[in-house]
Amino acid sequence: xxxxxxxRESDPDAGEPTTLSVEFALDYQDLLAFNVYTxxxxxxxxxxxxxxxxxxxxxxxxxxxxxxxWNDLPTEVRYSVxxxxxxxxxxxxxxxxxxxxxxxxxxxRGLVGKTDDPDLFGVRRLTIQPQALTQAGEISxxxxxxxxxxxxxxxxxxxxxxxNAMTAFIIPKRAFANERAFDEFIDAARHxxxxxxxxxxx
Numbered sequence: 001x002x003x004x005x006x007x008r009e010s011d012p013d014a015g016e017p018t019t020l021s022v023e024f025a026l027d028y029q030d031l032l033a034f035n036v037y038t039x040x041x042x043x044x045x046x047x048x049x050x051x052x053x054x055x056x057x058x059x060x061x062x063x064x065x066x067x068x069x070w071n072d073l074p075t076e077v078r079y080s081v082x083x084x085x086x087x088x089x090x091x092x093x094x095x096x097x098x099x100x101x102x103x104x105x106x107x108x109r110g111l112v113g114k115t116d117d118p119d120l121f122g123v124r125r126l127t128i129q130p131q132a133l134t135q136a137g138e139i140s141x142x143x144x145x146x147x148x149x150x151x152x153x154x155x156x157x158x159x160x161x162x163x164n165a166m167t168a169f170i171i172p173k174r175a176f177a178n179e180r181a182f183d184e185f186i187d188a189a190r191h192x193x194x195x196x197x198x199x200x201x202x
Contacts, residue, residue, distance in 0.1 A: 018129060018130055019127060019128070019129050020127070020128050020184075020185055020188050020189075021125055021126065021127040021128075022125070022126055022171065022175045022176065022185060023123065023124070023125040023126075023175070024123070024124065024126075024171070024172060024174070024175035025121075025122060025123045025124075026120075026121050026122065026124060026170060026172075027121055028108075028121065030158070030170050030172055031108065031120075031121075031170070032104070032105055032108055033155075033156070033157075033158055033170075034158070034160060034168060034170050035104050035108055036101050036104055037153075037155045037156075037158075037160065038160075038165075038166060038168075039104055040097070040100055040101065040104065041155065042153075052096065052100070053092075053093060053096040053097070054093070056089070056092050057088075057089035057090070057092050057093050058089075060085040060086070060088055060089040060092075061085070061086070061089055063085055064081070064082035064083075064085040064086055064089075065082070067081050067082050067085075068082045122137060122138050123137070123138060124136060124137045124138075126169060126171060128185070128188060128189050128192060129192070130146075130192050130195060131145065131146070131192075131196075132144060132145045132146060133146070133149070133161065133169070133189070133192075135169055144163065145196065146192050146193045146195070146196030147196045148163065149161050149162065149163065149193055149196075150162045150163065150164060150165075152186065152189055152190055152193060153168075154186065157172060157173045157174065158170060158171065158172055158173065159171040159173075159182075159185075159186055159189075161189070171185075
């Protein structure tokens with residue numbers, strides 16, 4: 001039943017679902033999307049992202065400016081070299097996101113090629129309950145209390161349940177029948193997560 005939401009179990013007193021499960025197959029593109037977000041697109045990486053995107057163009061523009069003002073240079077050099085540096089600055093700024101994502105893809109391919117984890121990809125079921133969530137793969141299962149989840153992030157076609165800054169449970173939207181089913185699942189997860197945080201803060 002890959003890609004379909006599993007039945008709920010409800011609290012007979014409150015009438016609210018206490019267990020939600022979803023089953024799906026995780027693939028390489030899902031892992032790549034998580035790494036692109038975590039290493040490049042996330043708010044935590046905003047400063048680093050813009051520094052990498054701007055530092056080289058700014059350097060080129062400064063050099064181009066001083067070359068243009070250097071009257072002792074031949075006229076052809078004063079105009080042609082700054083023009084080239086300007087073009088390189090614009091090109092770097094525009095293509096930097098693509099280059100970084102390509103770099104992550106090459107690194108990830110190398111890491112995936114070396115791993116011997118049989119549960120890295122394939123079918124898994126994620127089950128959320130008020131006390132904890134459990135991800136069961138074809139070989140192993142992992143259960144984690146909500147107090148061990150740092151954050152729940154929605155990005156494009158994914159939800160990431162972060163365990164730490166570099167590790168998360170990855171849930172693709174395609175695992176759900178529609179957007180509403182996805183939203184209901186995430187709302188329930190956030191409710192459980194907040195409840196655990198409130199309990200811990202008592």
